[in-house]
Amino acid sequence: MSHAGSDERTGSSSCRLTFDGTTVTARPGQSVGAALVAAGIVAWRTTRREGRPRGLFCGIGVCFDCLITVDGRPGQRACLVPARDGMRLSAEGDRDGDDSDGGDGDGGDGDGQRW
């Protein structure tokens, strides 16, 4: 049984991030995407055209479905950004005057049918 603040397998401390004001616990080095999914948060942006929810898809930095704002920097790939204590995460499109999906680079709807 694990307990808050440590990982019994490694003995390392956990870190705390916030996602749109909700505290999320992660292991140091775990990607922010993995931390969000582990916390039950599976979508943090929507597609431009259809407004479909998106989160992790490929998990390896290829699809850009997981774009998220990290400490005020939009367009970060949640699957590649290591979790650090005190990070502030927010859903893409929450910035003032911007309701795009963060510019996923393919101009597509991010429906996972590009391959």
Ligand code: FES
């Ligand atoms: S999940 Fe595909 S780039 Fe992050």
